[in-house]
Amino acid sequence: xxxxxxxxxxxxxxxxxxxxxxxxxxxxxxxxxxxxxxxxxxxxxxxxxxxxxxxxxxxxxxxxxxxxxxxxxxxxxxxxxxxxxxxxxxxxxxxxxxxxxxxxxxxxxxxxxxxxxxxxxxxxxxxxxxxxxxxxxxxxxxxxxxxxxxxxxxxxxxxxxxxxxxxxxxxxxxxxxxxxxxxxxxxxxxxxxxxxxxxxxxxxxxx
Amino acid sequence: xxxxxxxxxxxxxxxxxxxxxxxxxxxxxxxxxxxxxxxxxxxxxxxxxxxxxxxxxxxxxxxxxxxxxxxxxxxxxxxxxxxxxxxxxxxxxxxxxxxxxxxxxxxxxxxxxxxxxxxxxxxxxxxxxxxxxxxxxxxxxxxxxxxxxxxxxxxxxxxxxxxxxxxxxxxxxxxxxxxxxxxxxxxxxxxxxxxxxxxxxxxxxxxxxxxxxxxxxxxxxxxxxxxxxxxxxxxxxxxxxxxxxxxxxxxxxxxxxxxxxxxxxxxxxxxxxxxxxxxxxxxxxxxxxxxxxxxxxxxxxxxxxxxxxxxxxxxxxxxxxxxxxxxxxxxxxxxxxxxxxxxxxxxxxxxxxxxxxxxxxxxxxxxxxxxxxxxxxxxxxxxxxxxxxxxxxxxxxxxxxxxxxxxxxxxxxxxxxxxxxxxxxxxxxxxxxxxxxxxxxxxxxxxxxxxxxxxxxxxxxxxxxxx
Numbered sequence: 019x020x021x022x023x024x025x026x027x028x029x030x031x032x033x034x035x036x037x038x039x040x041x042x043x044x045x046x047x048x049x050x051x052x053x054x055x056x057x058x059x060x061x062x063x064x065x066x067x068x069x070x071x072x073x074x075x076x077x078x079x080x081x082x083x084x085x086x087x088x089x090x091x092x093x094x095x096x097x098x099x100x101x102x103x104x105x106x107x108x109x110x111x112x113x114x115x116x117x118x119x120x121x122x123x124x125x126x127x128x129x130x131x132x133x134x135x136x137x138x139x140x141x142x143x144x145x146x147x148x149x150x151x152x153x154x155x156x157x158x159x160x161x162x163x164x165x166x167x168x169x170x171x172x173x174x175x176x177x178x179x180x181x182x183x184x185x186x187x188x189x190x191x192x193x194x195x196x197x198x199x200x201x202x203x204x205x206x207x208x209x210x211x212x213x214x215x216x217x218x219x220x221x222x223x224x225x
Numbered sequence: 226x227x228x229x230x231x232x233x234x235x236x237x238x239x240x241x242x243x244x245x246x247x248x249x250x251x252x253x254x255x256x257x258x259x260x261x262x263x264x265x266x267x268x269x270x271x272x273x274x275x276x277x278x279x280x281x282x283x284x285x286x287x288x289x290x291x292x293x294x295x296x297x298x299x300x301x302x303x304x305x306x307x308x309x310x311x312x313x314x315x316x317x318x319x320x321x322x323x324x325x326x327x328x329x330x331x332x333x334x335x336x337x338x339x340x341x342x343x344x345x346x347x348x349x350x351x352x353x354x355x356x357x358x359x360x361x362x363x364x365x366x367x368x369x370x371x372x373x374x375x376x377x378x379x380x381x382x383x384x385x386x387x388x389x390x391x392x393x394x395x396x397x398x399x400x401x402x403x404x405x406x407x408x409x410x411x412x413x414x415x416x417x418x419x420x421x422x423x424x425x426x427x428x429x430x431x432x433x434x435x436x437x438x439x440x441x442x443x444x445x446x447x448x449x450x451x452x453x454x455x456x457x458x459x460x461x462x463x464x465x466x467x468x469x470x471x472x473x474x475x476x477x478x479x480x481x482x483x484x485x486x487x488x489x490x491x492x493x494x495x496x497x498x499x500x501x502x503x504x505x506x507x508x509x510x511x512x513x514x515x516x517x518x519x520x521x522x523x524x525x526x527x528x529x530x531x532x533x534x535x536x537x538x539x540x541x542x543x544x545x546x547x548x549x550x551x552x553x554x555x556x557x558x559x560x561x562x563x564x565x566x567x568x569x570x571x572x573x574x575x576x577x578x579x580x581x582x583x584x585x586x587x588x589x590x591x592x593x594x595x596x597x598x599x600x601x602x603x604x605x606x607x608x609x610x611x612x613x614x615x616x617x618x619x620x621x622x623x624x625x626x627x628x629x630x631x632x633x634x635x636x637x638x639x640x641x642x643x644x645x646x647x648x649x650x651x652x653x654x655x656x657x658x659x660x661x662x663x664x665x666x667x668x669x670x671x672x673x674x675x676x677x678x679x680x681x682x683x684x685x686x687x688x689x690x691x692x
Contacts, residue, residue, distance in 0.1 A: 041659070049304050049638070
């Protein structure tokens with residue numbers, strides 16, 4: 019994974035609450051065995067007028083010319099709820115988004131972001147409202163996110179601090195191989211299993 | 226010190242905790258299926274890692290299997306590739322697989338308990354959000370992403386932060402015609418689809434204790450729909466009776482040791498929860514969703530709400546979008562909404578008890594001519610049991626299609642889908658836009674209510690039929 023330190027880019031406001039991972043990447047695109055190429059199906063039902071995805075829905079915000087190059091996604095409450103499919107962050111990252119800002123995220127999706135070089139930023143509803151207004155007010159409006167300093171800068175230059183879990187921050191900053199991180203505790207895992215065998219022997223007699 | 230059940234299971238599985246509170250916890254059982262595992266195995270190959278304890282992982286095919294035929298040639302090509310890939314991966318890494326033709330095949334959250342893989346006190350994970358189902362046995366069970374699937378395969382552990390705890394106490398007796406599904410839909414309606422975010426829920430109280438294991442699974446299954454990763458119910462004699470004698474359940478002296486251990490798991494008297502919700506079972510009517518989020522729900526006597534009447538701006542925005550998508554007008558009585566399709570099945574309501582109660586409703590009656598109704602058993606064993614009891618005949622005679630086991634129209638990854646604009650009475654768990662098929666409209670309800678809707682051709686109060 020590549021490290022994530024900071025990012026500045028055009029922001030697109032997605033004015034919907036409870037955006038579920040079915041909407042982020044519909045089921046017909048999950049029948050793949052690799053991680054690549056999900057971006058073109060991102061928000062498929064909203065982005066396209068036809069099932070095949072050949073006719074763009076011009077009303078959908080991502081298709082509006084001023085937001086086409088957006089790399090920061092402004093979202094509403096409970097973003098990423100529902101299915102645990104990691105195809106959702108794969109699609110978001112593959113489309114080109116680096117940062118998602120919302121008042122709240124669903125738990126599994128939030129965790130999945132850290133594994134996919136996406137920075138999920140939680141701000142208050144009021145702050146997100148402000149950013150929505152600022153982004154809508156001026157074409158090409160950009161938002162900056164600085165992970166190290168845990169700050170977001172809006173189009174008018176106003177700064178917002180955000181909290182982030184230390185471990186997740188470290189993972190993004192270093193582009194950490196999380197499996198490699200856990201492997202340093204292999205001896206602890208082995209000794210756990212040895213102790214557990216005497217405590218719950220029935221779990222270890224499975225063929 | 227008094228501990229909650231969650232804290233006990235958590236403490237027993239801790240391997241390491243760093244200063245930020247990130248923990249490495251041991252995973253007892255790992256379930257995998259064809260859709261969220263291929264990239265995890267590929268990751269192992271790329272990094273030259275193996276599967277640490279292959280015997281702790283069990284695989285099945287459920288999400289995109291055909292429920293019409295066991296002939297894989299009839300399955301759509303990309304689905305077939307995913308299933309073939311799972312077969313190859315299971316073989317290469319030595320993992321037990323119940324493939325689409327296996328007599329033990331079925332929805333991963335139905336077969337886990339059915340085979341005795343699911344047991345109290347375990348940590349169980351799966352690349353599927355409805356893994357919360359297994360919490361009905363007092364197991365800490367939750368859905369994970371594919372990167373985490375790879376992590377579990379490689380290390381038999383997971384990185385996880387400790388959650389907060391919420392007790393949901395449902396006291397009293399359920400009313401006539403009210404089921405486990407109605408309890409959980411009612412709870413989600415109360416606390417909201419994000420009400421459980423960051424929490425592990427524990428369901429307790431007399432109404433929960435009175436439920437069968439099937440009912441308890443229905444409740445825990447939809448914990449994720451309240452935003453919670455996991456739901457728990459204390460194991461008791463019903464739990465032990467369900468587990469006993471199943472293929473993977475402990476045998477002989479092990480059984481006694483296991484039961485002794487399981488009895489130590491329930492929350493201690495005096496243990497503190499971060500939040501407590503009290504619900505009276507008597508307040509719950511049969512529930513039906515009107516929107517595109519499981520929290521957009523009302524009793525069967527209710528009406529489609531007016532979005533402008535919601536004081537909360539998040540709810541208002543959600544309701545506006547939902548009504549537009551669902552093509553419903555504020556004030557429409559729920560029991561006047563016509564349906565085109567009926568789906569009985571899924572990891573929420575595809576178990577034998579669900580089929581029994583649905584069959585009871587439709588016995589000797591006919592599905593309305595304009596309605597297409599399907600019954601999809603949750604597993605091959607559920608299907609077999611239903612056939613032994615003659616339930617399939619009741620369904621077929623009433624005009625239902627009788628299918629093979631799979632996830633089917635809960636998420637429409639196979640060819641069981643809603644067409645654009647079609648409205649469905651569904652026993653599944655998600656009414657999201659397009660969930661059951663692009664442009665399809667879903668109303669979630671209990672198996673009884675869905676069965677009644679098939680007969681009436683519209684959403685109807687099952688209590689009037691049961692009278």
